[in-house]
Amino acid sequence: MEPSPQLVHPPKPRQGDRVAVVSPSFAAPAHYPAVHEQAMARLRMLTGLEPVEYATTRKDASPQARAADLNAAFADPDIRAVLATVGGDDQITVIPYLDADLVRADPKPFLGYSDNTNLLNWLWTNGVAGFYGGSTQVHLGTGPAIDPVHAASLRAALFSGGTLELTEPGESEDTGRPWDSPEALTSYGVREPTEPWTWHGPARAVTGRTWGGCLEVLQWILTAGRFPFPATALDGGVLLVETSEELPPAQEVGRILRSMGEGGFLAAVDAVVVGRPPTSDLERRPSADERRALREAQRAVAVATIATYNPEAVVVVGVPFGHTRPQWILPYGGDVTVDGVQQRVFASYA
Numbered sequence: 500m501e502p503s504p505q506l507v508h509p510p511k512p513r514q515g516d517r518v519a520v521v522s523p524s525f526a527a528p529a530h531y532p533a534v535h536e537q538a539m540a541r542l543r544m545l546t547g548l549e550p551v552e553y554a555t556t557r558k559d560a561s562p563q564a565r566a567a568d569l570n571a572a573f574a575d576p577d578i579r580a581v582l583a584t585v586g587g588d589d590q591i592t593v594i595p596y597l598d599a600d601l602v603r604a605d606p607k608p609f610l611g612y613s614d615n616t617n618l619l620n621w622l623w624t625n626g627v628a629g630f631y632g633g634s635t636q637v638h639l640g641t642g643p644a645i646d647p648v649h650a651a652s653l654r655a656a657l658f659s660g661g662t663l664e665l666t667e668p669g670e671s672e673d674t675g676r677p678w679d680s681p682e683a684l685t686s687y688g689v690r691e692p693t694e695p696w697t698w699h700g701p702a703r704a705v706t707g708r709t710w711g712g713c714l715e716v717l718q719w720i721l722t723a724g725r726f727p728f729p730a731t732a733l734d735g736g737v738l739l740v741e742t743s744e745e746l747p748p749a750q751e752v753g754r755i756l757r758s759m760g761e762g763g764f765l766a767a768v769d770a771v772v773v774g775r776p777p778t779s780d781l782e783r784r785p786s787a788d789e790r791r792a793l794r795e796a797q798r799a800v801a802v803a804t805i806a807t808y809n810p811e812a813v814v815v816v817g818v819p820f821g822h823t824r825p826q827w828i829l830p831y832g833g834d835v836t837v838d839g840v841q842q843r844v845f846a847s848y849a
Contacts, residue, residue, distance in 0.1 A: 503731075503734075504623070505626060508606075510606075517549045517577050518579060520551065521568055528636065542639055562595075570601055580608045581608070583609075583615045584636045590618060591716075611629075612820075628832030631821070633656065637826075646825035648666065660849050671819060672690045674781055675687060676688055695817070699805075703839050709829065710738065713743050713822075721762065738768040746777060746783070756801060771814045801816060
């Protein structure tokens with residue numbers, strides 16, 4: 500086994516720079532171009548960056564073709580960051596065709612979440628930090644405006660760096676309007692008040708390097724042997740976990756976490772940040788009480804499973820990142836402070 504990697508934090512782009520907008524998983528812009536066009540306009544407005552599309556950004560394509568576009572983006576010296584349009588479910592098949600020498604030669608910030616956990620983990624294992632979050636299609640292209648917490652963390656990830664305190668926006672939606680509907684461009688989805696975050700474990704403050712992502716995708720990565728280090732590579736770190744719009748039941752969440760515990764991943768970290776889970780999709784919307792019960796069941800099994808393997812871990816549940824909106828973009832391989840004394844969370848966007 501190799502030792503834990505020393506991670507490079509790529510330099511930030513500057514206003515006017517070109518950034519790649521790619522579809523390493525599902526090519527949503529091919530099917531919902533109006534949402535994509537609004538996302539590109541808002542990206543220019545918010546950041547002053549110039550998005551550059553590739554052959555597969557708006558085209559359903561093979562893993563090899565998608566990997567070729569990623570390799571081209573990482574190789575181009577004029578491209579200063581890489582943003583994913585959305586997630587999907589087969590990015591694991593793209594990873595074998597990526598060229599690690601390219602990303603090491605000219606590291607660039609990469610932003611994505613969900614299925615992009617595959618690519619973020621691959622970058623992490625090759626010594627390059629990234630950012631978890633930032634889907635252009637979901638968080639820039641839809642709704643009447645960009646959520647303030649998303650805008651703040653996007654600017655920090657791409658420009659200002661620094662440290663931000665993660666705050667609770669007070670409302671959340673699991674899914675927006677259907678992307679083929681005109682309302683997707685002007686209206687949020689159904690939003691509801693959020694519950695306060697819950698804190699578990701000892702009252703202590705932890706600062707550590709992050710790793711993790713979408714829990715279902717982490718299971719695929721570990722099954723495929725794509726984490727080439729012993730679990731002790733995460734010693735003292737902060738584990739990020741959240742679940743997808745496929746709405747895994749609490750029992751399945753517990754089983755995945757249990758497997759990670761058996762692998763030593765839970766014992767290695769000093770803190771765990773658990774995202775607010777979606778409990779509905781465009782076809783299924785249980786009642787408010789049922790959704791609350793689903794969130795509570797997932798919280799309970801996550802807390803209990805983590806405590807079984809690491810009772811000293813500081814755990815906070817309900818943080819708005821991952822498959823939710825508003826969404827904080829979080830460092831992936833950067834530092835997050837989980838303060839169980841003051842019950843506050845801070846993220847470094849260096």
